[in-house]
Amino acid sequence: MGVGAIEQVELEDVGPIRVETRACPQCGADNTARAARHSRAPWTIKDCGDCGFVYLEKAPVYDELFRTLAWQKNWKREEKRRKKARPLSYRASKLTRFRLHMFPRKQVDDLTIRFARPGNVIDIGCAGGKRLATLPDQFVPFGIEIEEEIAAQADTLFRTKGGRAVNASSLDGLKQFDDGFFSAATLRSYLEHEVQPREVMTEIARTLAPGGIAIIKVPNYSSVMRPIMGLEWSGFRFPDHVNYFTPASLRQMIEGVGLNVRRFNFFDQMPTSDNMWMIAERR
Numbered sequence: 001m002g003v004g005a006i007e008q009v010e011l012e013d014v015g016p017i018r019v020e021t022r023a024c025p026q027c028g029a030d031n032t033a034r035a036a037r038h039s040r041a042p043w044t045i046k047d048c049g050d051c052g053f054v055y056l057e058k059a060p061v062y063d064e065l066f067r068t069l070a071w072q073k074n075w076k077r078e079e080k081r082r083k084k085a086r087p088l089s090y091r092a093s094k095l096t097r098f099r100l101h102m103f104p105r106k107q108v109d110d111l112t113i114r115f116a117r118p119g120n121v122i123d124i125g126c127a128g129g130k131r132l133a134t135l136p137d138q139f140v141p142f143g144i145e146i147e148e149e150i151a152a153q154a155d156t157l158f159r160t161k162g163g164r165a166v167n168a169s170s171l172d173g174l175k176q177f178d179d180g181f182f183s184a185a186t187l188r189s190y191l192e193h194e195v196q197p198r199e200v201m202t203e204i205a206r207t208l209a210p211g212g213i214a215i216i217k218v219p220n221y222s223s224v225m226r227p228i229m230g231l232e233w234s235g236f237r238f239p240d241h242v243n244y245f246t247p248a249s250l251r252q253m254i255e256g257v258g259l260n261v262r263r264f265n266f267f268d269q270m271p272t273s274d275n276m277w278m279i280a281e282r283r
């Protein structure tokens with residue numbers, strides 16, 4: 001299968017899903033002829049022959065799924081009924097449940113308060129909006145969320161503080177905002193899921209004001225735990241994690257879209273940690 005090809009694969013506990021064969025999300029190279037670096041059928045992880053970026057070659061077509069799932073309104077209430085009536089859609093929702101998880105928010109709040117200028121802050125993949133709910137009043141919360149029901153929850157929450165949430169893919173959602181609109185963007189446990197990470201970061205660079213920051217948390221593929229744990233390493237999630245950043249490849253992507261790396265010290269990228277943090281800045 002060549003780059004751009006769409007096929008259907010059967011996923012254990014999920015059912016049939018549509019997947020697209022990807023070029024390198026960093027440089028666009030076609031690596032379909034290269035041997036896999038890791039694989040767990042039907043998934044293969046490739047390292048790019050041109051730039052070294054590590055990625056899942058076939059990724060689920062999430063956006064398309066969610067665009068067609070108008071019935072997702074009230075999904076929580078009707079979950080059981082749907083499981084019966086619409087098994088594939090229900091399973092697709094389960095597959096992407098990672099977006100609903102509550103992550104500890106203290107660290108990103110602290111970083112926003114410490115490094116961001118007062119103004120508009122956008123959470124990419126904002127779920128129900130709770131992650132920005134505790135920011136102090138000098139920040140106006142915005143978000144992008146692809147699932148309609150929880151996007152509406154975030155929108156209600158953010159509007160009480162002067163912001164709003166957009167129900168769209170990250171790329172389409174960011175295009176609705178003017179140049180330099182945000183003083184900060186938060187991308188926590190997000191970029192490893194995004195099939196177009198470079199395009200999204202380009203839009204973030206455009207919508208950040210000069211001096212605006214992006215706070216990024218992703219799994220660290222260079223963690224010493226990865227070779228020890230093999231495919232059991234916590235950063236491997238098939239097929240949810242579609243990008244596998246190293247400190248070098250994260251820096252390359254950020255600088256490649258014209259952002260500066262403002263903070264990425266030893267403690268942000270410790271090889272003994274499964275995750276890493278970066279603060280990028282618009283010049």
Ligand SMILES: [Zn+2]
Nearest residue numbers: 024027048051
């Ligand atoms: Zn590449």
